[in-house]
Amino acid sequence: MDDLTFYDRLGLPRDATHEEIRRAYRQLVLRFHPDTNMNKGETELFIDIQLAFEHLSDLKKKTDYDQQLPPEQDIISPLNIKTYYSQPSLVRLSEPQLIYTLLELTIQPDTELWVTSTPLNISLVVDCSTSMQGIRLDTVKLTAIDILRRLQPDDIFSLIKFNDRAELLIAPGNLADLKSAEMKVQLLQAGGGTEIFKGLEMGFSQVDQFHSSQRINHIILITDGRTYGDELSCEKLADQASARGIGISALGIGSKWNDKFLDHITSKTGGICKFIPDGGDIRSSILDELTRLGSSLSEQISFNYQTSPDVELSTVYRLQPDPSPLDPISPLILGYMPRHGTMSALFEFVIKEIPKNLTEYVMAKGFFNIEVPHHTVRTKYINRIIITRQITPEPMRQTPPGVILNAMTLFSIFTMQERAREEMNNGDFSKAVRHMENLATNLSQKGEENLAQSVLNEVAYIRHNQSFSEEGEKLIKYGTRSLLLPARSGEN
Amino acid sequence: MIICPNCGNQEMPGALFCKECGTQFTIIGRDPTLTIPSDLADHLHEELSEDNENIVPPTPDDASLSLFIIETGQVIPLEGLTEYTLGRSAEDQPILPDIDLAPYHAYEYGVSRLHASIKISQPNALLIDFGSANGTQLNGQKLAPNKPYPITHGDIFSLGKMQIQLLVNR
Numbered sequence A: 001m002d003d004l005t006f007y008d009r010l011g012l013p014r015d016a017t018h019e020e021i022r023r024a025y026r027q028l029v030l031r032f033h034p035d036t037n038m039n040k041g042e043t044e045l046f047i048d049i050q051l052a053f054e055h056l057s058d059l060k061k062k063t064d065y066d067q068q069l070p071p072e073q074d075i076i077s078p079l080n081i082k083t084y085y086s087q088p089s090l091v092r093l094s095e096p097q098l099i100y101t102l103l104e105l106t107i108q109p110d111t112e113l114w115v116t117s118t119p120l121n122i123s124l125v126v127d128c129s130t131s132m133q134g135i136r137l138d139t140v141k142l143t144a145i146d147i148l149r150r151l152q153p154d155d156i157f158s159l160i161k162f163n164d165r166a167e168l169l170i171a172p173g174n175l176a177d178l179k180s181a182e183m184k185v186q187l188l189q190a191g192g193g194t195e196i197f198k199g200l201e202m203g204f205s206q207v208d209q210f211h212s213s214q215r216i217n218h219i220i221l222i223t224d225g226r227t228y229g230d231e232l233s234c235e236k237l238a239d240q241a242s243a244r245g246i247g248i249s250a251l252g253i254g255s256k257w258n259d260k261f262l263d264h265i266t267s268k269t270g271g272i273c274k275f276i277p278d279g280g281d282i283r284s285s286i287l288d289e290l291t292r293l294g295s296s297l298s299e300q301i302s303f304n305y306q307t308s309p310d311v312e313l314s315t316v317y318r319l320q321p322d323p324s325p326l327d328p329i330s331p332l333i334l335g336y337m338p339r340h341g342t343m344s345a346l347f348e349f350v351i352k353e354i355p356k357n358l359t360e361y362v363m364a365k366g367f368f369n370i371e372v373p374h375h376t377v378r379t380k381y382i383n384r385i386i387i388t389r390q391i392t393p394e395p396m397r398q399t400p401p402g403v404i405l406n407a408m409t410l411f412s413i414f415t416m417q418e419r420a421r422e423e424m425n426n427g428d429f430s431k432a433v434r435h436m437e438n439l440a441t442n443l444s445q446k447g448e449e450n451l452a453q454s455v456l457n458e459v460a461y462i463r464h465n466q467s468f469s470e471e472g473e474k475l476i477k478y479g480t481r482s483l484l485l486p487a488r489s490g491e492n
Numbered sequence B: 001m002i003i004c005p006n007c008g009n010q011e012m013p014g015a016l017f018c019k020e021c022g023t024q025f026t027i028i029g030r031d032p033t034l035t036i037p038s039d040l041a042d043h044l045h046e047e048l049s050e051d052n053e054n055i056v057p058p059t060p061d062d063a064s065l066s067l068f069i070i071e072t073g074q075v076i077p078l079e080g081l082t083e084y085t086l087g088r089s090a091e092d093q094p095i096l097p098d099i100d101l102a103p104y105h106a107y108e109y110g111v112s113r114l115h116a117s118i119k120i121s122q123p124n125a126l127l128i129d130f131g132s133a134n135g136t137q138l139n140g141q142k143l144a145p146n147k148p149y150p151i152t153h154g155d156i157f158s159l160g161k162m163q164i165q166l167l168v169n170r
Helices: A006-010 A018-032 A042-057 A059-068 A135-150 A178-186 A196-209 A231-244 A259-269 A282-294 A402-425 A429-445 A449-465 A470-482 B038-054
Strands: A079-085 A089-091 A097-107 A120-127 A156-162 A166-170 A216-223 A247-253 A273-276 A296-307 A311-320 A324-326 A332-338 A342-351 A360-372 A379-392 B065-069 B074-078 B083-087 B116-119 B125-129 B136-138 B148-151 B156-159 B162-168
Touching: A006 A018, A006 A042, A018 A042, A018 A231, A018 A296, A042 A059, A079 A360, A079 A379, A079 A402, A089 A097, A097 A332, A097 A360, A097 A379, A097 A402, A120 A135, A120 A196, A120 A282, A135 A156, A135 A178, A135 A282, A156 A196, A166 A178, A166 A196, A196 A216, A196 A231, A216 A282, A216 A296, A231 A247, A231 A259, A247 A259, A247 A282, A259 A273, A259 A324, A259 A332, A259 A470, A273 A282, A273 A470, A282 A296, A282 A332, A296 A311, A311 A332, A311 A360, A311 A402, A324 A332, A332 A342, A342 A360, A342 A402, A402 A429, A402 A470, A429 A449, A449 A470, B125 B136
Parallel strands: A089 A379, A120 A156, A120 A216, A216 A247, A247 A273
Antiparallel strands: A079 A097, A097 A342, A156 A166, A296 A332, A296 A360, A311 A324, A311 A342, A360 A379, B065 B074, B065 B162, B083 B116, B116 B125, B125 B148, B136 B156, B156 B162
8 A cells, every 4th residue: 555646545547636636535525534444444544535635725836746756657547538529519508508517437347356246235124113014025025035046155234123222243253053044034023114314324333344345335224114203314324434435325116215315325426226116026126226236337437627717517317227316526426336237327517608719618627436346455546527518609519429419319308307307396287297298298209108008197197186196196107217227218 | 409390499509409309300311391480470460461362363374273372472373183282392202292392492481391382272271280390371371280271262371481372163
C-alpha cells in the first residue's frame, strides 16, 4: 500500500479539480470516520486520507507534491465507455434546450488477474410479520433452505427474521451444522408488525462485520408490508451502507408494501427493488437475486460529475442491467456491473443558456470509479469523461443514433407513467387519467397489449375510486420498467 | 419550442418525444410538416366569415369537380379518379398525393404530406382528414381524423392554413 499516491488514496485522477478533491474527501470521511467505522485497521486508512486531503486541498502543497510525483504508470482501466448523443450539436438559441446522452459501459476482462466468481457476503432479512403467514413465508423458508444447501465454501451468509424486533436466526460464518440451521428456518413463525429498520440494522451489522473487499457485500430484504416511523433511520442506514460499499436490495411481495420508500432506499446503494405480485414466483425472484449478485463483477460503479453552471442534469435512467431511475446527484451510484455484460444509462440535460463566444460547450465532466474484487486486494480504476458538444447556429438535422432511439421509445413510456403517478399524488385526477390513457395507447402501439390492458383497468379503477389500486400502481410501475430489460430492447 | 403535432403540448428544442402524449418527434427525412400554433388555426373560420362574400367562384372548366385555392386564385380540376389524396410532395417521399399542393406554398401553410382526401360519391363528395399535423377544417369546423364528412359546392375547407373551396359543376 506504500506506493499509493495521495490521488490514489482519494480515488481521484491526477488532474482532479479542487472541487473534485473536496467531494471525494467528503465521501471518504463518511465511509471511514472512526465514529462510524467499526473495522480494525481502518483508522489508519482514515489518517492516510486526512493526510492526502491536507496536501491536495492546499494549492501550494499540491504544486510541490505534484512536482516530486513520479510519472503516472499506465494503469489501463478495463472499463470502456462509449458516449452517444441525441444531436450532433447544440444550437445557439434564446430558449432552454434538451439534449440526451447515453453512456454505455463495457468491461474488457483481465482474466489473468480476476477471480472467476466472486464470493458472497450476504444477509437475508426476512419480514415475519402476521401478513407473511401462509404461502408467502412458507415459500421464503423453503427458498432459504435451498440457499443454505447451495452456499459455496467461501460464501458468508446470515439470516435475520424481523417483525417488531429483529432476531439473528443464522449467524454469519462457517455453517458447521447445516441440519440445525435448516431446522431453525423450518421453525420460523409469522406474527407481529413490520419494523424494517430493526431488520436492516441487524443485517447491516452482520454484513459489515465480515465486510471484505474480495466479496460482494449485500443485504437482501424480503417484505410485504409498510414500515411506520423509522423511514429516516432506514435512509441514514442506506447512506452508511452505500459509503461502506454494501448494497441493499428489496423484494416486495403483494400490493401492501411501500414501493416508493424501498425504491429510494435501494437506489441509494445501487441495489435493486423488485415487485412480486400476488401469485408471483417468490422463490425464483429470491434465487435470481442471488445469481445476479454472484455474477456481478463490481457492486461499486459510481460517477462523480459536475455540470456547467447553466446546465441541469434533470433525469438519469439506468437502462441496463436493471432498468431504474437514478438520483441525479453526484456521486451517481450506478450499481453493479455484470461480469459479462453492459451497463448503460440515459442522461437528460437541460441547457438553460449557452455562454457567448464559445464554439464548444462542456455540459458536464467527471470520472467513473469502479472497484473490482481481486485475488488479494480490490483494485480501483478511474475513467475520466467529458460530455461536450459543438455549438452551431442552426440545428444539424441528423437522425439520433439507434441506441438512443431505442432507449427513447421505452424512456417515453417510463416518463409518462411517472407523470401520471405524480399527478395522482397531487390530486389531479383528470390529468392523470388522460396521461394513463395516452400511456395505454402507446403501450398497445408497441405491442404490449397486456400491460396496456392493465393500464386501462387502472383507469377504470381511478375513475371510480379517485386513486390508484395498490396492486395496479405497482404492476404498471414495475411492468413498464421490465419493458426496458435488455432481452427485449437488445437489438442494438 | 417544439409543438407536439399530436396534442399541441410544448416541449423544449432537442426533445425527442412529447411528455404529454408520448408521440416521438424523430424526424426521418427532411422538411417535417410545419406546425402552426393551434390558436391560429382556430381563428381561421372567423377570418373566413368576413371574407366570404368577396369570394366569387370563377366558372370551373369542364371537370365536374375542381378545387379553388383561395389565396392564389388558381383552380385545380379533379379528373379521372374517384378519390383524390391531397398533400404536398417532398424529397424521398414514397407515396405522392394525387393532388400535389407543394407549388401553392403548401409547406408554409402547414399542409401535411398526405393530409386529406376527397372522395367522389353521391349525393355529396366526402372529405376525409388523414390525422394531419395541423388538421382540416370544413367551413370553420375542425374535422375528426379518418372520418368522412360530406362536402358540397361552395364549401370552404382548410388544410392547415391553406384555404380551398370546392366547386361542383353539375
